[in-house]
Amino acid sequence: xxxxxxxxxKINLLLDVLHKxxxxxHEVEMIMTMVDLADRLEMEELPRDTIIISSQAGYIPxxxxxxxxxxxxxxxxxxxxxxxxxxxxxxxxxxxxGLAGGSSDAAATLRGLNRLWKLNIPDLELQxxxxxxxxxxxxxxxxxTAIARGRGEKLEMIPNPPQCWVIxxxxxxxxxxxxxxxxxxVDKLNGHPSMADMISAIENQxxxxxxxxxxxxxEDVTLxxxxxxxxxxxxxxxxxxxxVLMSGSGPTVFGLVSKESKVxxxxxxxxxxxxxxxxxRMLT
Ligand code: ATP
Numbered sequence: 001x002x003x004x005x006x007x008x009x010k011i012n013l014l015l016d017v018l019h020k021x022x023x024x025x026h027e028v029e030m031i032m033t034m035v036d037l038a039d040r041l042e043m044e045e046l047p048r049d050t051i052i053i054s055s056q057a058g059y060i061p062x063x064x065x066x067x068x069x070x071x072x073x074x075x076x077x078x079x080x081x082x083x084x085x086x087x088x089x090x091x092x093x094x095x096x097x098g099l100a101g102g103s104s105d106a107a108a109t110l111r112g113l114n115r116l117w118k119l120n121i122p123d124l125e126l127q128x129x130x131x132x133x134x135x136x137x138x139x140x141x142x143x144x145t146a147i148a149r150g151r152g153e154k155l156e157m158i159p160n161p162p163q164c165w166v167i168x169x170x171x172x173x174x175x176x177x178x179x180x181x182x183x184x185x186v187d188k189l190n191g192h193p194s195m196a197d198m199i200s201a202i203e204n205q206x207x208x209x210x211x212x213x214x215x216x217x218x219e220d221v222t223l224x225x226x227x228x229x230x231x232x233x234x235x236x237x238x239x240x241x242x243x244v245l246m247s248g249s250g251p252t253v254f255g256l257v258s259k260e261s262k263v264x265x266x267x268x269x270x271x272x273x274x275x276x277x278x279x280x281r282m283l284t
């Protein structure tokens with residue numbers, strides 16, 4: 001038997017850091033939502049007790065370092081499943097981009113194996129399992145739009161933002177999330193984005209207010225390290241995106257656009273100097 005799952009990319013409409021915790025993690029407050037750029041996973045039962053991962057993408061690990069492998073191992077161990085599984089990952093989400101591609105693959109694996117092996121694990125329990133794999137995994141289990149607190153694993157669902165186009169551009173650099181958080185100083189911040197204003201913009205479905213409230217306190221760190229991310233942001237704004245922000249710790253920059261007529265111009269303008277550009281819809 002085979003099951004298929006889609007693993008969409010996430011973007012942060014807001015990312016705030018409140019303080020550094022005793023355990024070394026940062027206490028965050030984020031609003032996450034999903035966009036229609038997704039990896040596709042195929043999971044097939046194997047009679048042998050083994051986990052095999054394959055992918056057309058040459059640049060991700062296919063062994064126990066792969067988050068889909070780790071998700072399969074976790075669910076097998078926890079629910080004492082003796083069958084094995086073959087998982088093929090059709091990667092579409094750029095890797096190490098700030099789009100939670102690996103986390104979404106892990107979440108899709110948990111959902112898929114729950115169906116394949118008829119385990120009937122409720123979503124909340126799948127999210128708890130996901131939290132053992134990474135802070136973004138619980139959100140990716142259910143998707144939608146959520147406020148995430150703690151390390152990102154404490155979720156409160158909110159309505160989806162108004163439908164729009166999302167243009168994503170990833171410069172050809174690798175940004176380490178740990179490095180960005182390591183350099184981040186909460187006491188050096190000039191201010192925090194307003195969670196309350198963003199929530200009311202979303203609840204009232206005010207697209208331009210959502211654009212006005214976009215904020216990510218990690219931007220300054222990544223932008224100072226990588227001027228090309230700064231250039232990309234400027235270019236996206238000049239080309240006419242309604243709101244522009246870096247996702248996660250970067251380096252992907254996204255632009256929100258309400259009018260379809262603007263999308264091709266922004267996409268083509270960016271493609272002039274950035275190879276990886278995507279124009280997709282918000283997943284609402
Ligand atoms: P986040 O936004 O959660 O920080 P990201 O988009 O920056 O995530 P990922 O694409 O999830 O980063 O990849 C981060 C690292 O995880 C890469 O170095 C990659 O080798 C490794 N990795 C493990 N499994 C996967 C997977 N299934 N897909 C992509 N990367 C994976």
